[in-house]
Amino acid sequence: MTLSSATAGAALVGADAVPAPSGPELRRLYELMVAVRHLDTSAVAWQxxxxxxxxxxxxxQEAAQVGSGFAVDLERDFVFPTYREMGVARAMGVDMVGYMSTHKATWHGGMYDPVASRMAPIQAVVAGSVLHAVGWxxxxxLNVVRENSVQGNQSDEIPDRQSAEPLGVAVAYFGDGASSQGDVHEAMNFxxxxxxxxxxxxxxxxxxxxVPTEKQVAGGSVAARAAGYGIPALQIDGNDVAAVLMAMRQALAHCxxxxGPVLIEAMTYRRGPHSTSDDPGRYRTLEAERQDAGADPISRLREKLLAEGLxxxxxxxxxxAAAKVEEEEIRAGMASLDSRPGSEMFDFVFQESTPALAxxxxxxxxxxxHV
Ligand SMILES: Cc1ncc(C[n+]2csc(CCOP(=O)(O)OP(=O)(O)O)c2C)c(N)n1
Ligand SMILES: [Mg+2]
Known part of the structure; x- marks a missing residue:
């Protein structure tokens, strides 16, 4: 497991108390990663x-996604995904027909229940998820401030949250490219x-x-930037699911x-095209792709499970076999989804509609x- 702190000065608090993944957890992570891989490759075929x-x-990216989503507390935390977080959704137990329906364009925003699932709708605006997460x-x-003032503490100071109830944590998913957006600076500073x-x-x-990371991320890494905000950062091997789960547990405990916040930079590799309309052959060779991708995260976990006799x-x-059955069920669910009435696109924009929208x-x- 490679885990390195990239920030001088800002340390994770209470990180040592976090347990490493158990044998049964590693087996479960494997099952989830296989289910995600099978659904992901099938979805390309569906397209x-x-x-x-x-x-x-x-x-x-299965290890980065499943390992991080697995650590989320579904009672308290809330996840803000981009458009590429199917593995996170699956690890969190989100209804997968509802999740994948966004890709069918059945309805804007997908058809799973974000509040019950603890996962916001898929976000196609690059870096949009980061601002939403910080707001949440x-x-x-603010709830802590409110509780304190109910208890007679009227101070405007940011309260001492160490004495408060454990907080729900927002998880902002975003890519290396998104980290170059101004929104991310504002979100991290705030x-x-x-x-x-x-x-x-x-x-x-x-x-x-x-565009390769080195042509759009200055300063050597995304993790290095955290120091400028006094945020502790972990740069981890994002293809080692155990390392991802540990780092995420540490970060969640700290928050x-x-x-305050933590930054995790999970180093991974997009092995396929950006989307089903992309042709990576236009900007990288197959040989470079194979070389840069490194060992497959699922094969790595398989080797670990075998080596440890798990x-x-x-x-x-x-x-x-279970992954194949699951994918068949999701496919059938997707095929049976009817389109929604177009008028609904106006119904769920604001809680109370505006005159312009009306x-x-x-x-x-x-x-x-024609009415
Ligand atoms: C605000 C905004 N600008 C540009 C785009 C077009 N766009 C979609 S994905 C993408 C690249 C994002 O790269 P990265 O953040 O590294 O995420 P990845 O796709 O690699 O997961 C761009 C520029 C967009 N969707 N939103
Ligand atoms: Mg990227």
Whole structure:
């Protein structure tokens, strides 16, 4: 397991008390990664078959996604994904027909329940998820302020959260490319100043569509930037699921206890195209791709399970069989999804609609329904 702190000065608090993954947990992680790999590669085939119009594969990022999603506390935390977090969703137990329906464009925002699932709708705006996560995390700290003032503490000071109840933590997923957006600077600065409980989880997969990380991330790494905000950072081997789970548990514990945000940079590799409409052959050779990708994260976990006597061939076979059954069920669920009434696109934008939106809805009805 490679785990290195990239920030001088800002330390993770209480990190040593976090347990390493147990044998049964490692087996479960393997089952989840195999289920995710099978669904992910199938989804590309679904796109080619016309079942869905587009998809953003996460081939090669299974350890980073499953390891981090697995650590989330579904009672308290809240996850803000990008468009590439199917493995996180699966590890969190999100309804996968609902999740994948976004890729069918059945409805804007997908059809799973974000509040019950603890996962916000898929976010296609690069870096948008980061701002939303910090807003939610700040809400957690405002609750503490409110509780303190109810108890007679009227101070404007940011309260001592160490004495408060454990906080729910927001997890902001974003890519290396997103980290170059100004929004991420604002989000990190605000979160650090306000001590918001948020884990900034970057999957550095080497690319932002056709642009390699080294051509758009200055300063050597995303993790290195955290020092400028006084945020502790971990740069980890994102293809080692045990390392990812440990780092995430440490980061969550740090945030939960009121110590403010943490940044994790999981070093991984996007093994396939950016999306089903991308052709990586236009900007990298197959040879370079194979070389840069390194060892496959699922094979690595398999070797570990074998070396530690935690699993055998029968276990691996049954994990794959279960993944195939699961994918068939999701495919059937997707195929049976009907399109939603177009008028719904106006219904869920604001809790209370605005006059401008009402006017747009009226014009839309006039044009489409001739009323
Ligand atoms: C604000 C904004 N700018 C540009 C785009 C177009 N775009 C979509 S994905 C992407 C690259 C993102 O790369 P990265 O953050 O590394 O995530 P990855 O796709 O590698 O997971 C870009 C530029 C967008 N969706 N939103
Ligand atoms: Mg990227």
């Amino acid at each position: 080619r078959q016309g079942l869905i119009p587009g998809y953003a594969p996460e081939l090669g 995390a700040h809400g957690q700290t 979160a650090a100043v306000m001590k918001a409980p948020v884990v900034f989880f970057t999957q550095n997969n080497g690319w932002a569509i056709s 939960r206890a009121g110590n 699993a055998d061939q029968e276990f691996f076979d049954s994990a794959l 006017e747009q809805a009226r014009r839309w009805r006039e044009e489409t329904e």
